[in-house]
Amino acid sequence: MVAAAWFLFVGGLAVAFSAEALSFNNSASGALLSFKNSIFGDPSNLLSSWNLTTSPDNCTWYGVTCQKSSNTTRGVVVIALNLTGTSTARLSGTLPESIQNLPYLRTLVLSHNSFSGEIPAGSIAKLSFLEVLELQGNNFSGKIPQQISTDLHYLRFLNLSFNSFTGDIPATLIGFGKLRVIDLSNNRLTGEMQLVSSSKCLFLRHLKLSNNLLENNIPKDIGHCKNLRTLLLDGNILQGPIPAEIGQILELRVLDVSTNSLTQTIPKELGYCKKLSVLVLTNSNNFVGNNGGAGGSLDGFRLEFNAFEGGVPQEVAMLPSLQILWAPRANLDGRLPGNWSDSCSLRVLHLGQNSLRGVVPKGLVMCKNLTFLDLSSNFLTGDLPMQLQIPCMMYFNVSQNNISGPVPTFWKGQL
Numbered sequence: 380m381v382a383a384a385w386f387l388f389v390g391g392l393a394v395a396f397s398a399e400a401l402s403f404n405n406s407a408s409g410a411l412l413s414f415k416n417s418i419f420g421d422p423s424n425l426l427s428s429w430n431l432t433t434s435p436d437n438c439t440w441y442g443v444t445c446q447k448s449s450n451t452t453r454g455v456v457v458i459a460l461n462l463t464g465t466s467t468a469r470l471s472g473t474l475p476e477s478i479q480n481l482p483y484l485r486t487l488v489l490s491h492n493s494f495s496g497e498i499p500a501g502s503i504a505k506l507s508f509l510e511v512l513e514l515q516g517n518n519f520s521g522k523i524p525q526q527i528s529t530d531l532h533y534l535r536f537l538n539l540s541f542n543s544f545t546g547d548i549p550a551t552l553i554g555f556g557k558l559r560v561i562d563l564s565n566n567r568l569t570g571e572m573q574l575v576s577s578s579k580c581l582f583l584r585h586l587k588l589s590n591n592l593l594e595n596n597i598p599k600d601i602g603h604c605k606n607l608r609t610l611l612l613d614g615n616i617l618q619g620p621i622p623a624e625i626g627q628i629l630e631l632r633v634l635d636v637s638t639n640s641l642t643q644t645i646p647k648e649l650g651y652c653k654k655l656s657v658l659v660l661t662n663s664n665n666f667v668g669n670n671g672g673a674g675g676s677l678d679g680f681r682l683e684f685n686a687f688e689g690g691v692p693q694e695v696a697m698l699p700s701l702q703i704l705w706a707p708r709a710n711l712d713g714r715l716p717g718n719w720s721d722s723c724s725l726r727v728l729h730l731g732q733n734s735l736r737g738v739v740p741k742g743l744v745m746c747k748n749l750t751f752l753d754l755s756s757n758f759l760t761g762d763l764p765m766q767l768q769i770p771c772m773m774y775f776n777v778s779q780n781n782i783s784g785p786v787p788t789f790w791k792g793q794l
Contacts, residue, residue, distance in 0.1 A: 407457045408437045410480035414460075420471025420493065425462065448483070456483040458508075464492035464516070474498060474519075479505035486511040490538070497521035504530040515540040515562065522546040523563070528555040528575075538562040540587065545569065548593075553586065554578030554604065564589040564611065571595045572617070580604035589635070590614035597636070602627035613637040613659065620644070626651040637662040637705070640684040650694025656702045656724070658695070661685045663707035663732060686710040690735065693718060696742075700724055707753070708732040715754075718742045731755040731776065739763055739777070755779050763787060 408431060415429045429440045437457070438445035444459035460481070462470060471493040478487075479502035487509060495518040503509075504526035510533050519542040527537065528551040540562045547570035553561060554575035559582050568591040574580060580603045593615040601610070602624030609632060610625070617639040625634065626648025634649075637659045649655065690713035691706070699722045707729050714737035719725070723746040731753040738761035739754065751774045762784030763777065772789045 406480055410477050411437055411440065411443065411457070411460075413475055413477035413480075417475040417477075418470055418472035420469075423468035425468055425470065444486075457481050458483055459486035459488075460484060461486060461488040462492065463488055463490050469493050471495075474514075476502040478502050482506065483508055485509060485533075488513040489517065490514060491516040493518060495519065498524050500524035500526050503527065506531065507533070509534055511536045513538045514542065517542055519544060523549055523552070523568075525549040525551065528552040528558075532556050534558055535582075536560045539566070540564040542566055548572065548588075551575055554580040554583060557582045559583060560585045562587040563591070566591055568593060572598055572612070574598055574600040574603065576600075578603070581606060583607055585609040587611040588615065592616060594618065596620075597622050597625075597641075599624045601625060604628060606630050609633045611635045612639065613662065615639050617641060621646055621649075623648040625649065628652060629654070631655050632700075633657040635659040637685065640686075642686055642688065644689045645687055645692055645695065647692040647694040650692065650697060653698065654700050655698055656700045658701065658704050658706075660687065660706035661709040662705070663729075689713055691716055691730070696720070702748075703727040705729045706733070711735055715740050715759075716742070719745050721745060723747070725749055727751040729753045731757070733757050735759060737761075739767075739782070741766065743767065744769075750774070752776070 411429060415426050418426060425441055428434050434440060437443060438455060442460055442462045443457055445455045446458045448454060448456045464470060469492045473496040474494060476499045482505055484506050485508055488511065490513045497520060503524055507530060509531050512534060513536065515538045521544065523539065523544050528549050535557055537558060537560065544566040545568065548563065548568055550573045553573065555578065561583065564587045570593065572588065572593050583604045584606060585608055587609065589611045594617065596619040597612065597617055599622045601622065605628055607628050608630055613635040619641065620643035621636060621641060623646040626646060629652060631652045632654055634655065645660065687709050690711050693716045696716035696718065697720045699720045702724050703726065705727065711730065711733040712735065715735055717740045719742040725746040726748050728749065729751065735757040737759065739759055741764045744764055744766035747769060748771060749769050750771050752772065753776045755776045756779040759780040759782055761782065763782060763786060765787055767787040768789060775789065
């Protein structure tokens with residue numbers, strides 16, 4: 380009798396656990412089918428497999444990834460939804476509130492499609508396990524939900540670029556939690572660039588805010604992001620100086636502040652960024668590429684208003700890893716740095732259309748990898764160093780100066 384009772388008890392538990400696991404699976408199927416119903420354009424029939432009649436297991440549906448849960452009552456759960464579009468296969472639709480019924484999602488990728496509308500803030504907040512959110516290359520609009528930077532504590536990658544988001548960047552976003560990548564470029568974001576006041580910003584590696592409508596100063600707090608590799612602030616309306624605190628970001632590789640309204644001197648503290656390989660201070664092309672983002676509001680064109688004081692600091696010229704220094708029409712004056720790093724990695728140097736004076740320094744001959752050198756439209760004088768016979772030079776322009784004497788002979792390339 381006892382054995383029979385025990386058998387019935389265990390059997391009842393098994394049925395209960397099985398029923399609960401099935402309810403989780405049904406809930407996920409319902410959420411996915413609700414998502415499918417929000418799609419009004421699927422010309423390539425990407426979601427044709429999302430059909431309970433022909434494919435009852437939602438884990439086999441296109442773009443869906445499942446995993447067995449460590450919690451036996453949950454069974455198998457949906458952990459990823461990857462519906463990246465291509466040039467020949469794009470989805471059109473909205474992001475439905477029912478997305479919240481996939482609470483164990485770790486990855487949500489809808490990039491390069493034609494989704495529109497706003498991100499449902501309350502629903503996205505329910506995805507508390509989310510690590511990757513990639514919505515770039517769509518037509519999403521409205522404000523970026525603050526819940527992304529208050530509720531999604533596991534989020535590591537956030538890419539909302541090339542959309543039509545407006546309003547301020549949430550004040551709690553930059554420096555939030557474990558975020559390693561933030562890409563908000565090519566939208567219509569306004570207001571100031573702010574960092575989380577209480578954050579040490581230790582996890583952030585890449586911050587891309589290009590081609591928006593951000594204004595006022597670059598915050599000095601950016602120096603707290605000591606592990607930052609990429610900082611792209613080009614194509615905004617930022618004012619004031621490049622903060623010297625950027626020199627505290629010792630891991631920095633790429634810095635682009637072009638096409639803003641920055642002034643004052645180029646900080647010599649950039650010389651502490653020994654790993655810096657790309658430094659873009661101005662962009663003489665006056666063109667901002669876009670895909671429906673901020674550049675679209677200006678018909679793709681943005682004037683360059685950066686106007687610095689002084690010249691290129693000697694400390695910047697001595698950076699051993701610097702490969703690109705791009706600062707045409709940057710209002711630079713004074714003399715070119717006389718010394719360049721003995722281990723010079725420079726490949727591209729564009730300082731044309733400035734007010735630089737003096738001679739072309741012999742120290743440039745240390746840069747044996749130069750392929751592009753533009754010092755045109757300055758007030759340079761004297762002879763060119765004949766040691767500039769760099770074999771890999773492809774572009775060489777020193778026109779509209781007062782330079783005399785013979786031109787170095789390049790083994791390859793074109794004058």
